[in-house]
Amino acid sequence: MPVFMGNVQNESNARLKDEAVIEKILSENKPELFEILYRRYHQKVVDKVFSFLKNRKIAQEFSNDILTKVYEKLPGFRGTSSFSSWVYSITYNYCIDYLRLQKRLHYPDWNKTNVIPEIPDESEEDLSGATFENVMAILELVHPEEKALLLMKYQDQLSLKEIAQTLRVSEDAVKMRLKRARTRVYYLYRERYS
Amino acid sequence: MTSIFHHFIPTNDFLPPEKIVQALYSLYGQLLNVEWFKEEEGYEAVFYHQDKECIACFNEEGELLVSKRNLPLSMVTPEVKREALAVGELMNLIEINRQGNFFYEIIARDKNLDRYSLLLERDGSLLEKRKL
Numbered sequence: 001m002p003v004f005m006g007n008v009q010n011e012s013n014a015r016l017k018d019e020a021v022i023e024k025i026l027s028e029n030k031p032e033l034f035e036i037l038y039r040r041y042h043q044k045v046v047d048k049v050f051s052f053l054k055n056r057k058i059a060q061e062f063s064n065d066i067l068t069k070v071y072e073k074l075p076g077f078r079g080t081s082s083f084s085s086w087v088y089s090i091t092y093n094y095c096i097d098y099l100r101l102q103k104r105l106h107y108p109d110w111n112k113t114n115v116i117p118e119i120p121d122e123s124e125e126d127l128s129g130a131t132f133e134n135v136m137a138i139l140e141l142v143h144p145e146e147k148a149l150l151l152m153k154y155q156d157q158l159s160l161k162e163i164a165q166t167l168r169v170s171e172d173a174v175k176m177r178l179k180r181a182r183t184r185v186y187y188l189y190r191e192r193y194s
Numbered sequence: 195m196t197s198i199f200h201h202f203i204p205t206n207d208f209l210p211p212e213k214i215v216q217a218l219y220s221l222y223g224q225l226l227n228v229e230w231f232k233e234e235e236g237y238e239a240v241f242y243h244q245d246k247e248c249i250a251c252f253n254e255e256g257e258l259l260v261s262k263r264n265l266p267l268s269m270v271t272p273e274v275k276r277e278a279l280a281v282g283e284l285m286n287l288i289e290i291n292r293q294g295n296f297f298y299e300i301i302a303r304d305k306n307l308d309r310y311s312l313l314l315e316r317d318g319s320l321l322e323k324r325k326l
Binding site for chain 1: 197198199204226227245249262264266284288299326
């Protein structure tokens with residue numbers, strides 16, 4: 001990643017869309033403009049990492065590593081999804097790989113001990129009283145891989161293919177795990193709040 | 195007004211033509227939480243049947259092309275398990291029924307945590323292996 005000199009944030013650069021900044025970095029060979037993207041995304045990446053790892057120091061360290069990775073992979077960004085989605089998919093991949101490596105994530109074992117006792121009928125659930133806080137609280141109760149799936153699909157709107165690449169599972173596995181994650185959230189919400 | 199819950203986890207209201215919906219219900223009977231998607235070849239339903247996540251793909255005429263079930267790892271057959279364990283630890287098991295021919299898609303990870311997608315026949319013959 002280039003050393004930032006702090007002089008690229010002029011008004012015209014600041015107004016550029018992400019994709020236009022990338023175009024300038026790559027085609028005009030201006031790596032220093034990555035600072036614009038860094039400033040736009042650093043805190044967002046810190047927050048996403050923190051939401052998985054619950055450690056501010058690690059979140060700061062990892063965010064720098066993740067944005068370095070983003071910079072290195074920039075020539076491979078094809079623009080099939082938005083730049084923000086692409087950055088977040090790299091963020092999720094980094095967090096999930098870290099947790100898998102720490103052996104704190106073993107989805108099959110977790111599933112065995114966290115069977116959904118009864119599949120709720122989504123159409124019959126009364127969710128009118130849901131608040132931001134209780135939806136967030138439920139997301140903390142599901143497995144990190146299920147949480148990542150839900151966020152990638154519904155918050156960051158990544159394609160199934162991108163999610164599959166990020167989690168290193170097949171597309172069919174993504175569809176089925178996403179189904180399970182949704183169902184678990186409905187079940188937990190009903191148990192806790194309905 | 196959309197619930198804040200559905201803001202985070204939106205519902206999918208897409209529905210295919212009635213004959214496709216009928217085809218699904220006549221094949222499976224009671225099922226839950228069906229989501230429909232338009233695919234190149236026709237329509238795909240993702241749903242719960244007998245407490246398992248399932249996928250069913252239909253062509254435009256309502257004929258079933260393929261169905262899939264997400265199975266617990268304990269349901270793997272000995273032949274398929276033997277082949278998969280040669281690659282690594284089993285992480286996911288999907289049964290594929292292509293007009294009466296059964297296949298298994300397995301995700302296995304080796305000791306370096308590299309993950310592979312394997313496609314096997316019922317007798318354990320390995321048809322495809324790719325690194326994920």
